[in-house]
Amino acid sequence: MTTHSPDWYNEQYNNRARVRDCQTHLQNWAEWSAISRMHLRGQIDVAYGPTAGQTLDVFSANRSHAPIVVFIHGGYWRSLDKSDHSFVAPALIDAGALPVLLNYDLAPKVRISEICVQMVRALDWVWRQATSLGGDPHRIHVLGHSAGGHLAAMLMAAQWRRYAPDLPQDLVKSALSISGVHELESVRQAAFVQGDLRLTAAEAIQCSPAWMPRPTHGTIHCVAGGLESPEFLRQNALLQDSWGSKVVPTAQALAGEDHFSILGQFRHWDSRVMQLVRQMLTA
Secondary structure, X not given: OOOOOHHHHHHHHOHHHHOOOHHXXXXXXXXXXXXXXXXXXXXXXXXXXXXXXXXXEEEOOOOOOEEEEEEEOOOOOOOOOHHHHHHHHHHHHHOOOEEEEEOOOOOOOOOHHHHHHHHHHHHHHHHHHHXXXXXXXXXXXXXXXXXXXXXXXXHHOOOHHXXXXXXXXXXXXXXXXXXXXXXXXXXHOOHHHHHHHOOOHHHHHHOOHHHOOOOOOOEEEEEEEOOOOHHHHHHHHHHHHHHOOOOOOEEEEEOOOOOOHHHHHHHOOOOHHHHHHHHHHHO
């Protein structure tokens, strides 16, 4: 892999510095999410693990035995919250799904490797509680944005029966990584975030889904904004290059979208993101 200067990695990966109106996007997410929570039924801050960060929100579906869509937020594994992303739930419900939004403990309190374990624990909880929540344990799908896209890809590659022998190896039927990061050595070179992440070289390899064995079940789609940095566009294509087009049938840059505006596609039924979500749910 080609190496560059520290400043180059910072410029490529610091999306808040790259996108001038990122704060407007973050404010919009918070406002849209507050409105969504006012109108949706569900359970908020349900514990799936022993620490304060290991909680989830479940929003009621419009039908029983609905497919479950788990959404994992981004924030470079060190910031943001599921409550900033409740606005994705209405479109998922309209698509016939039962949305589950995950939180996790944040860096520097925990390392990325521990966050990955927490995500496995969360999906174990979702699978076991699916029926009582009104969902179908045989139709669990995962979406993630940015760092959440990384975690969604890690869940696609998870060896579920190593965690619990009664879990199905195809627990995650499909996934969508939105502006995801699929190898971490490059992130390790970005000083603006490495101080919190404390990634070691070994951990960067261990927690890079692109370097993990190709999943034997399911598919994952990858999209990123066409206005994102060359590195994020490379990361978007990398998983398909590594796992092949059978497992990763989509590696697409969406014209006119940046790292933050791309989540606005959840508010438009005919957007590419929502097209892929509906495709996942009906496959």
